[in-house]
Amino acid sequence: MSEQSQRPRRPAKPYRRPQKDPVRILAFDVLRAVDERDAYANLVLPPLLRKAREKGGFEARDAALATELVYGTLRRQGTYDAVIAACVDRPLREVDPPVLDVLSLGVHQLLGTRIPTHAAVSASVELARVVLGDGRAKFVNAVLRKVAQHDLDGWIEKVAPPYDDDPEDHLAVVHSHPRWVVSALWDSLGGGRAGIEELLAADNERPEVTLVARPGRATTAELLGEEAAVPGRWSPYAVRLAEGGEPGAVPAVHEGRAGVQDEGSQLVALALANAPLDGPDATWLDGCAGPGGKAALLAALAAERGASLLAAEKQPHRAGLVARALRGNPGPYQVVTADGTRPPWRPGSFDRVLMDVPCTGLGALRRRPEARWRRRPEDLDTFGPLQRALLRTALDSVRVGGVVGYATCSPHLAETRAVVSDVLKQRPDTELIDARPLLPDVPALGEGPDVQLWPHLHGTDAMYLALIRRTG
Numbered sequence: 001m002s003e004q005s006q007r008p009r010r011p012a013k014p015y016r017r018p019q020k021d022p023v024r025i026l027a028f029d030v031l032r033a034v035d036e037r038d039a040y041a042n043l044v045l046p047p048l049l050r051k052a053r054e055k056g057g058f059e060a061r062d063a064a065l066a067t068e069l070v071y072g073t074l075r076r077q078g079t080y081d082a083v084i085a086a087c088v089d090r091p092l093r094e095v096d097p098p099v100l101d102v103l104s105l106g107v108h109q110l111l112g113t114r115i116p117t118h119a120a121v122s123a124s125v126e127l128a129r130v131v132l133g134d135g136r137a138k139f140v141n142a143v144l145r146k147v148a149q150h151d152l153d154g155w156i157e158k159v160a161p162p163y164d165d166d167p168e169d170h171l172a173v174v175h176s177h178p179r180w181v182v183s184a185l186w187d188s189l190g191g192g193r194a195g196i197e198e199l200l201a202a203d204n205e206r207p208e209v210t211l212v213a214r215p216g217r218a219t220t221a222e223l224l225g226e227e228a229a230v231p232g233r234w235s236p237y238a239v240r241l242a243e244g245g246e247p248g249a250v251p252a253v254h255e256g257r258a259g260v261q262d263e264g265s266q267l268v269a270l271a272l273a274n275a276p277l278d279g280p281d282a283t284w285l286d287g288c289a290g291p292g293g294k295a296a297l298l299a300a301l302a303a304e305r306g307a308s309l310l311a312a313e314k315q316p317h318r319a320g321l322v323a324r325a326l327r328g329n330p331g332p333y334q335v336v337t338a339d340g341t342r343p344p345w346r347p348g349s350f351d352r353v354l355m356d357v358p359c360t361g362l363g364a365l366r367r368r369p370e371a372r373w374r375r376r377p378e379d380l381d382t383f384g385p386l387q388r389a390l391l392r393t394a395l396d397s398v399r400v401g402g403v404v405g406y407a408t409c410s411p412h413l414a415e416t417r418a419v420v421s422d423v424l425k426q427r428p429d430t431e432l433i434d435a436r437p438l439l440p441d442v443p444a445l446g447e448g449p450d451v452q453l454w455p456h457l458h459g460t461d462a463m464y465l466a467l468i469r470r471t472g
């Protein structure tokens with residue numbers, strides 16, 4: 001008998017069950033919903049966080065980490081995909097999407113947070129064991145150990161083409177935007193490298209929560225009594241929650257007297273409300289009112305003047321959201337489910353009309369980072385005819401001497417100036433109003449007469465506004 005055969009065999013290690021981490025499982029569930037159902041993280045995440053808190057043991061720091069994992073991963077998905085692609089032996093399209101989600105969460109912890117390397121890898125492997133199984137967890141472990149060999153700057157140097165060779169592709173990888181979006185934003189912004197870099201970087205920053213005190217129903221003084229609340233930058237009705245927080249816990253928000261609304265959206269509504277009119281000022285229209293933020297502010301402003309608001313929304317469920325936002329408004333208002341391209345109201349019925357048209361949403365990528373990966377250049381072919389039709393309806397709906405506000409949450413020139421220019425060429429009974437004086441103290445508004453807001457310049461979503469007077 002050989003010496004080797006006489007050695008006692010080592011007992012097999014007992015199987016260790018994977019450790020379930022509620023925070024990372026929740027983050028994974030959100031990413032799967034975004035990928036599988038085209039859901040938006042800002043709609044999926046809050047109810048999951050509430051459910052986790054209700055079960056107990058899920059603290060504020062857990063919610064903060066889950067939120068960072070979700071949004072950080074989505075914002076840097078393009079960059080992380082390039083890193084992962086350099087660490088696997090197959091095209092990314094051949095990696096199962098759930099595996100890719102676990103890898104992306106792991107890469108964000110390694111390259112985008114201060115979580116120690118060993119903890120980031122270990123936690124990601126445990127998550128993989130829970131949601132994918134032990135076999136694929138080994139693959140996750142191998143890939144993440146390769147990723148851990150460099151920091152984010154080191155990886156960008158490896159996977160991004162030099163700026164001088166291909167500026168747009170370089171910026172696309174470094175700042176995690178599709179190349180066509182980089183090109184479109186650069187065209188709209190103009191200028192050199194510094195400006196577009198600042199804009200793309202701002203898209204990847206977590207936006208502050210901004211509240212609006214609806215006139216006659218709440219005051220900024222009341223909202224400023226909340227913890228870490230500071231005044232808005234531009235809107236007299238805005239208050240920022242500088243350290244985030246849960247807006248629904250603010251009494252005025254819970255009661256509908258205030259709401260969550262980006263300051264850019266507030267400025268659009270205020271500019272329309274303050275535009276000079278020729279003649280009466282009694283009937284206002286919000287022609288694309290869902291989900292109701294601008295309509296609620298307009299209704300409150302109208303009530304202060306004794307005017308009424310008609311809020312129209314094509315989608316019934318969104319019309320329901322508008323009705324909820326307007327509930328309790330002190331002045332007269334009506335919410336109708338109606339297609340703005342085939343309006344049920346008579347031409348020339350309104351003194352002021354807001355048409356905040358459906359668009360690609362490229363101006364709100366801070367809030368919906370996943371939208372950048374869903375949109376395609378061909379989407380513009382779908383939105384363009386609808387945007388023109390809605391602007392024509394708005395011009396038909398306003399009386400002579402009245403004012404139309406055409407707004408989009410996209411800075412893409414095909415959705416902003418091109419639409420306004422094309423429609424007004426066919427409407428000699430209109431004139432553009434300089435919107436800049438109606439946004440007092442707001443800097444860097446360009447040459448006018450229209451206005452384009454920017455995240456990096458104004459701290460707002462990239463809202464566009466053109467004001468048009470019907471001259472008859």
